[in-house]
Amino acid sequence: MILEIYLFDIVKTWQKLHFNQQFNLNVDEQNLLFIGAILSIALGGLSLRLVRQNSKLPWNEAIAAHILCLMFITKGIQNAAFGYVNSGSEGDVWQFWFQLAFAMDYIFESSIMAIALLYPVPLLRNLKQVKIGLGFVVFFALFRLTLDAMGFNLSAFALFGFFYFATAIIWGSVYIRFRLIPKEQQNQSTQNISLLSGLFTTLVLGHIWMWWPGFILQSEYFYFLDPFGQTLTTTTWDYIWGAGYAIGIAAGLTIISVEIYQAVRGNLNHLLYVVSPYFVLGVIGFLIYSQGSDAGFAVKSNTGENVQLWSTFTTGLHFTIIRPLIAMYILLKFNLLDINEKTKPMAKTMSIVLIVVATSAILELVQSIIPINQMISAALLGILIALGLGWEEKSFQTLVSNPSHIRRDLDSKWFPDLKISRKHISRIEIACLLYCLISLLVSFIVWEFDIILEIMSERSA
Amino acid sequence: MQPNDNVLADLFSNDGSRRNVSIYLAFLVVAFLYHASVFWFIMGDDIQSKYAQSEYVIEFEESSEIFTDSRTIDDGEKATIDFTAPSNLFDSNSGFGLLLITITYTETSGEFGDPCDTISADLSVTDVSADWKNENNELSGVSSDCEAISLLLHVYPDYDGESMDVVGMDELYWSDTWSNSSYGQGMFQLDVEVIVNEPITSGIPTVSDTNEKVDVTWEPVFFEVSVRENS
Numbered sequence: 001m002i003l004e005i006y007l008f009d010i011v012k013t014w015q016k017l018h019f020n021q022q023f024n025l026n027v028d029e030q031n032l033l034f035i036g037a038i039l040s041i042a043l044g045g046l047s048l049r050l051v052r053q054n055s056k057l058p059w060n061e062a063i064a065a066h067i068l069c070l071m072f073i074t075k076g077i078q079n080a081a082f083g084y085v086n087s088g089s090e091g092d093v094w095q096f097w098f099q100l101a102f103a104m105d106y107i108f109e110s111s112i113m114a115i116a117l118l119y120p121v122p123l124l125r126n127l128k129q130v131k132i133g134l135g136f137v138v139f140f141a142l143f144r145l146t147l148d149a150m151g152f153n154l155s156a157f158a159l160f161g162f163f164y165f166a167t168a169i170i171w172g173s174v175y176i177r178f179r180l181i182p183k184e185q186q187n188q189s190t191q192n193i194s195l196l197s198g199l200f201t202t203l204v205l206g207h208i209w210m211w212w213p214g215f216i217l218q219s220e221y222f223y224f225l226d227p228f229g230q231t232l233t234t235t236t237w238d239y240i241w242g243a244g245y246a247i248g249i250a251a252g253l254t255i256i257s258v259e260i261y262q263a264v265r266g267n268l269n270h271l272l273y274v275v276s277p278y279f280v281l282g283v284i285g286f287l288i289y290s291q292g293s294d295a296g297f298a299v300k301s302n303t304g305e306n307v308q309l310w311s312t313f314t315t316g317l318h319f320t321i322i323r324p325l326i327a328m329y330i331l332l333k334f335n336l337l338d339i340n341e342k343t344k345p346m347a348k349t350m351s352i353v354l355i356v357v358a359t360s361a362i363l364e365l366v367q368s369i370i371p372i373n374q375m376i377s378a379a380l381l382g383i384l385i386a387l388g389l390g391w392e393e394k395s396f397q398t399l400v401s402n403p404s405h406i407r408r409d410l411d412s413k414w415f416p417d418l419k420i421s422r423k424h425i426s427r428i429e430i431a432c433l434l435y436c437l438i439s440l441l442v443s444f445i446v447w448e449f450d451i452i453l454e455i456m457s458e459r460s461a
Numbered sequence: 462m463q464p465n466d467n468v469l470a471d472l473f474s475n476d477g478s479r480r481n482v483s484i485y486l487a488f489l490v491v492a493f494l495y496h497a498s499v500f501w502f503i504m505g506d507d508i509q510s511k512y513a514q515s516e517y518v519i520e521f522e523e524s525s526e527i528f529t530d531s532r533t534i535d536d537g538e539k540a541t542i543d544f545t546a547p548s549n550l551f552d553s554n555s556g557f558g559l560l561l562i563t564i565t566y567t568e569t570s571g572e573f574g575d576p577c578d579t580i581s582a583d584l585s586v587t588d589v590s591a592d593w594k595n596e597n598n599e600l601s602g603v604s605s606d607c608e609a610i611s612l613l614l615h616v617y618p619d620y621d622g623e624s625m626d627v628v629g630m631d632e633l634y635w636s637d638t639w640s641n642s643s644y645g646q647g648m649f650q651l652d653v654e655v656i657v658n659e660p661i662t663s664g665i666p667t668v669s670d671t672n673e674k675v676d677v678t679w680e681p682v683f684f685e686v687s688v689r690e691n692s
Contacts, residue, residue: 121468122468123468124468125465125466125467125468126466129466168489169486169489172485172489173472173482173485173486174472176481176482176485177472177478177481177482180477180478180481181477182475182477215496218499218503218504220507220511223499223504223507223508224507224508224511226511235508238508239497239500239501242496242500243493243496243497243500245496246493246495246496247489247492247493249492250488250489250491250492250493251489254485254488413471414471
């Protein structure tokens, strides 16, 4: 979830408001937030249109696809909200953006849990289970929002980090079940289900995997994790959050171990190429983060430039660029979007938006380290986008013309056929819209009543 | 095959799957317990005290050298006396703390009944980096009774020679804070003016007092800083 990486900026906000310190923003991080917001909203919106037009999807895939698209729209709003929190606007309006970002994070976490319960294999097997399971995730989001409206923000009751447990347990178990299936039962669908589970796990837990040495070697940068500082959260809160990371890292270590084992046995899956960079970067990150005593997320503006840059190029990029990329790949590769002659132009627009925005974002970041003349960087951007679009043309065709299946040659017991009409599934969008409106109202209340400022003053006392 | 309403039955549907998924979940539990034990026990004290800030005592060991200068200044004249602290003192100390200046004189005319002359001294503000606006500075003085004039300039900001207690940061930070050799580098200028007070016998043609000899003592006080954690 995007929440964590920007916590260090929130810490800076606390400093600005309460300790009268210099508000020293990491501009690259801030820009990346807005770029991530544009990317997420654009991709989520375009994908949602395509998902709505795909009438062939089975019930669980249709619900999961809807939620995935909506999740990225809300994620974009969250990115933008945190961008505004970090922009150091005058007055106390930051409380509004801060609360809105949290509200959007709640829906992100609930969305992740809902998708895990339904896709790639539905764990909810009948209508009653679907109602209870999805009812729980909706309740969870509303419960947390209610806590915030009542002034219990960031309390241990909100179970921050709970969705890391859910992700690791659900997708991790499905991954193990299908990746280590006996050879005689293996087929392309089992491979694809394990790939999908692995990709979703990467999407959610990838940034945590980059801290695996800190977890094992008991480094301060991992165990001192305290995203909101002592003014807002208790040690118990920090523990629950960190425990989610520990479980996430254990899931990642299992996945990479299984992938290496299978690759050695000649059963290579592309997932290895996706997962292994995170663990390699973890080793380098260990050397960099160990230079200071800051926790991984709480990289403050007064820490060394190396640490800040590393944080931007790893965790920041994962949240803003890699997550949409993975989501886009899943949507296109696993037939969640019905690409035909009518929908192809929009699908291509999506991939072009992704390439252009991601390319320019990465180039901007590179430019922040190596100052390049603006004319040269403009030319470079043009070249990179041209190359990217050329690659997109080829890879898009490959993706669309060669979709992956997860049901073919697989026992139908894994895919119960529930009669859930499209009309009902489309109501998810209305529910999401209502949630966003309620979130705006709650954020307004939090701002008007200075709820966060009061909490800070109470807890720091 | 008809779907079973209990998905766990399918996840653990055969021996191999049961073993694999069980090992995986057991590994998650181990990671959870490992994290809990490190968080609450192994690093528990460090984590609880991560916001505790250390206290440090900063102490200064002073050393100084005395440099003297002497001028004979005519009545009504103003002389400028320069002083530059030797570079070896900057090299061998953490910083230049204070500059003490003493101006002494006596009535040297030898005439009967000749009162002390009036001497005024003024340390000019120059571009030397120093704490010129320190309220404890004594940058000028006047004497008409042959008493010495003592001037004081705080060169290193906030330095008063006393040890101090500070909170937070680390030893290196405080040591660096008090080790800056740029303060006090350059030339100080002292303006000294003499107003002769004539003896009561000044009406006699051979009796006169037209100047005065002034002795100036420059005492740059350097310090060596030491920082220790207050246990």
